Amino acid sequence: MYIIIVGAGEVGGYLARILIEERHDVAIIEANEDLCRDLDATLDALIIPGNGISRDALVRAGIDRADLLLAVTEIDEVNMITCMAAEKLGKQDLRTVARVRESGYLAGDGGTISTTDLGLDLLIGPEQAVASKVVELLHYEGTGEITHLANDQIVLLELPLTADSPMVHESLSNLRPDLPSPSLVAAVRGAKGLRIPGGDDTLAVDERAYVITTPENIDEFLIMSGNPWHHVKHVLIVGCGNIGYHVASQLEQQRIFPTIVERDHTRAEKVAKHLKHSIVLHGDGTDHDLMREQLEEASDAVVVLVEDDEKAMIIGLFAKHLGAKKVIVRSDQLDYTPIAHKMGLDALISPRRAVADAILRFVRRGPIASTVMLGDHEAEIIELNVPVSPKNEALIRSPLKEMTFPEGALLGAIVRNGRTTIPTGDTILEPGDRLLVVSLLDAIAGVEDLLQ
Incomplete structure (x- = not known):
C-alpha cells in the first residue's frame, strides 16, 4: 500500500516507522526542514519538505497514486483541510484520515461534524479512549494495562510479576494446570525485550506477562501476579x-x-x-x-x-x-x-500509541477487527474473523497441527458462538470464528495472507 503521512511529529514519525516495518511504501510531508533532514537520514521513505495543504507538496508526494493519506499534524484544521485537498487530487478510492484533538469536531463526542460532512473516511480523536483506559487501570492496581477484545469476551492483561507471584520460577507447561481457565501467557517482556514463550519458558521476577483470558478471571490473575490490590477511592x-x-x-x-x-x-x-x-x-x-x-x-x-x-x-x-x-x-x-x-x-x-492503534485498525480492514501493540511495538495481538470464503476451504478442514502457521506467530484464543477456548493442535477452525493471534512484526504479513 502507498501511504502519505502529513506531519512527522510524535504521531507521524512513529506511524511512519511502524508502516515501513510492515513493508508499506511511505511518503512524508513535513514543514520543518531540519526534521526532514533527520527523517531522510533514518527512514526508508520519500521525504517532502512542505505543507500538506499545498497542492505542490501533495503532487510531489504522489497523491495521484496514494491509497491512503494520514494527516496527523498538531493543528486540527490543517489536518482536515489537507484531507479535503487530497480527496480532490487523489484517485477515486483514496482513503483519508485526519487526527483531531478538539472533541468538538467529533460527531460521536457531542460535536456536530461527521466524516460524511467533510468527505473524509476517518476522524481520530484518541483522548476519550485514553481516558477510559486510565479509569479502568485505576480500578485494577496490579495491572500495567487491560485491553478488552472480541466484544468484551476476552481481555489482554499486562501483569508485572513480583517475587510473591506463584507464576515465577516455574515453566509454563508446569504452571498451566494452575492458571484460571481459559487462559494463555501469550507474550513476556523482560530485560532482553519481548518474546513469545514456549512451554519450557520460565517467568522471572520483574518481567511482564501478557495474558489472554476472560473477564471473570481478572481478579484471580491479579492475585497470582503477586500485586496486592484494593478499591480506589481517592x-x-x-x-x-x-x-x-x-x-x-x-x-x-x-x-x-x-x-x-x-x-x-x-x-x-x-x-x-x-x-x-x-x-x-x-x-x-x-x-x-x-x-x-x-x-x-x-x-x-x-x-x-x-x-x-x-x-x-x-x-x-x-x-x-x-x-x-x-x-x-x-x-x-x-x-x-x-x-x-x-x-x-x-x-x-501513550496518546500517540492510541492514535497508532486506531489508524492501524483502519489500515488493516477486512478480516482484521482490531490490533493491540505489545511493548515498544515489538509484537501485536491481532483480532480477526475467519472469513466465509472458498479460499479458506483448506484452512477450515484441517486441524491446526497440519497448518503452516507463520513463524513468529501464535494462535492464542478462539471465540465461537460466544465461548472462548484456547486452541490445541487438534482444533479445527470454522468460518465465523473470531481469532486472537499473537505475532511478531515480521510475521504479520503472513498472518494476513493466511486468513484473507
Missing part, C-alpha cells in the same frame, strides 16, 4: 488537558471525585466550572509542598497527564516516593517504559 490528577478532563468526568460518573492540579490558571477555572464535584487547584505538580500536602490526606492513586514526558516522569516518581499506591503517567516516549517500571511506576499511557 485520585489525584496532575495536568488537566483534554485527557485529564475526560478522566475526571468519567470518575465523577462513578462517584469518585478527584482532586485536580492544573498549572494554567485559565484552564483551571474552565475545568472547575464544568466539573461539579471535583476539587480543582491552581498549582504545579513539581511543587513538592503541594504534592506532599495532597498525598498526606489520601494516596490511593495519582494520574500524571502533563504533556512534558520528562516532567511527568519526575512528578510520578515523587508521588510514588510520597506513598501513592498506584501511579499512572502519560508518556509518548515508549523507550522509558522499562526504566519506569523498574522505578516503581505502574503504567505509562
